Amino acid sequence: MSAPERYDVVVAGGGSAGLAAAVTAARSGARTLLIERHGMLGGMTSAALVHSICGLYRLRDEAETPEAVPVHEGFPAEVAQRLLASGGAVGPVRIGRVDLLLHAPSAFALLADALTAAEQRLTVRLHTELITAQRDDAAIRCVETMTHGTRETHEAAAFIDTTGDAALAVLAGAACEQAEVLQRPAYIFALGGVETADLDGDGRLRIARALVGAVRGGRLSRGVLGAHFRASHRPGEIYVTLDLENPPGVSTYDPLDPACLAALEQYGRGLAGPLVAALAEDFPAFRRAFIAALPTRVGIRESRRIVGEYTLQASDLLEGRSFPDTVALSTWPIELREEATGPRLRFPAGLCPGEIPLRALKSRDVANLFTAGRCLSASHEAQAALRVIGTCLATGEAAGKAAAAYAKSVGSRMATTQTGPL
Amino acid sequence: MPSSSPASPSPEFLPSALAELESGLSVLIAERLPELPEGFTPDTNLYDAGLDSMGIMHLLLAIEDRYGILIPEADVSQKNFCTVGNLAALLHARLRPA
Numbered sequence: 001m002s003a004p005e006r007y008d009v010v011v012a013g014g015g016s017a018g019l020a021a022a023v024t025a026a027r028s029g030a031r032t033l034l035i036e037r038h039g040m041l042g043g044m045t046s047a048a049l050v051h052s053i054c055g056l057y058r059l060r061d062e063a064e065t066p067e068a069v070p071v072h073e074g075f076p077a078e079v080a081q082r083l084l085a086s087g088g089a090v091g092p093v094r095i096g097r098v099d100l101l102l103h104a105p106s107a108f109a110l111l112a113d114a115l116t117a118a119e120q121r122l123t124v125r126l127h128t129e130l131i132t133a134q135r136d137d138a139a140i141r142c143v144e145t146m147t148h149g150t151r152e153t154h155e156a157a158a159f160i161d162t163t164g165d166a167a168l169a170v171l172a173g174a175a176c177e178q179a180e181v182l183q184r185p186a187y188i189f190a191l192g193g194v195e196t197a198d199l200d201g202d203g204r205l206r207i208a209r210a211l212v213g214a215v216r217g218g219r220l221s222r223g224v225l226g227a228h229f230r231a232s233h234r235p236g237e238i239y240v241t242l243d244l245e246n247p248p249g250v251s252t253y254d255p256l257d258p259a260c261l262a263a264l265e266q267y268g269r270g271l272a273g274p275l276v277a278a279l280a281e282d283f284p285a286f287r288r289a290f291i292a293a294l295p296t297r298v299g300i301r302e303s304r305r306i307v308g309e310y311t312l313q314a315s316d317l318l319e320g321r322s323f324p325d326t327v328a329l330s331t332w333p334i335e336l337r338e339e340a341t342g343p344r345l346r347f348p349a350g351l352c353p354g355e356i357p358l359r360a361l362k363s364r365d366v367a368n369l370f371t372a373g374r375c376l377s378a379s380h381e382a383q384a385a386l387r388v389i390g391t392c393l394a395t396g397e398a399a400g401k402a403a404a405a406y407a408k409s410v411g412s413r414m415a416t417t418q419t420g421p422l
Numbered sequence: 423m424p425s426s427s428p429a430s431p432s433p434e435f436l437p438s439a440l441a442e443l444e445s446g447l448s449v450l451i452a453e454r455l456p457e458l459p460e461g462f463t464p465d466t467n468l469y470d471a472g473l474d475s476m477g478i479m480h481l482l483l484a485i486e487d488r489y490g491i492l493i494p495e496a497d498v499s500q501k502n503f504c505t506v507g508n509l510a511a512l513l514h515a516r517l518r519p520a
Binding site: 096201202204205206207208209210211212215216225227228229243342343344345 | 478482500
């Protein structure tokens with residue numbers, strides 16, 4: 001085993017929040033390491049095939065506000081602008097009182113590579129899992145990682161947990177919590193070869209009718225009734241999102257239970273295959289359809305969360321509570337998906353953005369541990385608004401800045417190369 | 423698991439009056455659409471309250487089980503599922519003795 005590598009900031013988890021945190025920390029002058037378990041960055045935004053970015057625009061009533069209004073400056077705006085400029089996204093697209101960007105998961109993975117490659121102070125490890133976190137009293141000293149049997153140790157002044165599952169926090173013995181009833185997971189896959197022009201509103205309903213009939217006839221399992229269809233901006237491509245019930249044999253949904261997680265992945269694939277075969281048989285629009293992409297991983301909306309210096313509550317978001325240390329904004333309704341039969345939405349008063357204080361991004365009991373993304377410090381209900389990708393980009397950026405500043409304040413070895421415009 | 427075909431309707435579930443159908447459907451729909459405003463009417467737009475194609479699948483199952491009918495593909499349209507009133511009119515026509 002080689003000698004420990006020393007960084008200012010280590011970011012665990014390369015999803016949207018981790019990407020934002022790592023690039024921002026590096027841009028703030030911190031020598032930064034980003035650790036990701038898959039072979040690509042982006043997490044849910046790429047590997048789970050989530051194909052829309054929510055939480056980038058203000059909530060609005062069309063009559064009062066006819067155009068979408070971006071809410072974040074900085075990193076989220078940069079990501080949106082670059083995705084749009086590259087043709088990797090279209091939008092904003094309006095649905096009810098929200099606007100979202102429809103993006104190609106592959107485009108996000110490519111953009112993440114470009115963003116990280118541009119930062120000289122940033123090192124990226126892919127195919128790399130956290131295995132331990134060592135503490136000195138109240139602070140994390142180092143983490144150990146494993147890359148296909150190769151072990152490495154990384155020391156840092158500050159750590160950011162953007163694993164989505166508070167995996168670093170739990171390894172470091174930091175306080176965490178998990179709701180008894182979680183938001184349901186989603187299994188998302190892409191179809192190619194679809195005559196998307198035939199999928200108008202009534203076309204979708206005919207599919208709904210046929211799927212109910214196929215379930216009644218025993219041709220498809222009831223799990224397909226959690227299916228949503230959305231055409232992408234690319235010819236012949238649609239995404240199917242299956243909100244998953246518990247797989248057979250699984251009584252309690254817990255994505256951190258290894259057996260449950262394996263069952264979920266196999267259950268999702270097991271629904272996808274017969275569903276596509278049935279669609280191809282029943283509908284001319286799907287006759288040439290094929291599964292163009294299965295997700296690298298099932299989409300998880302909620303699991304373990306860090307207990308921070310402050311835990312955001314639903315009422316904070318719904319009533320538009322102000323904080324002295326606000327570092328990011330939330331512009332998504334509380335979107336509860338505890339049942340696989342569709343969401344329950346709660347909108348804030350006046351559709352105002354919710355404020356996210358820095359204290360919700362700092363561990364209550366580990367001094368140099370920050371967090372962002374879906375495992376930030378929030379109640380189950382508040383997390384149902386804060387988990388969306390636009391907000392993950394915003395909280396990631398805020399955590400990246402805060403961790404870099406913390407590292408500087410404790411006198412770690414900061415890069416001395418000049419910062420500023422090239 | 424849903425039964426392979428809708429159950430035969432029990433007599434008390436054969437309301438002929440439109441108003442009865444509307445109130446029965448309102449209960450079924452309110453259970454599945456938590457976004458429906460309180461005091462919604464047969465004319466409230468269900469799509470505005472969050473009804474989507476997934477919701478329609480679950481609603482179809484529930485309606486067919488409750489009233490013991492199969493709603494044919496031709497009747498599953500955006501217009502028919504837009505309001506409780508439209509759905510009740512559709513069912514009323516289907517349930518009426520020939």
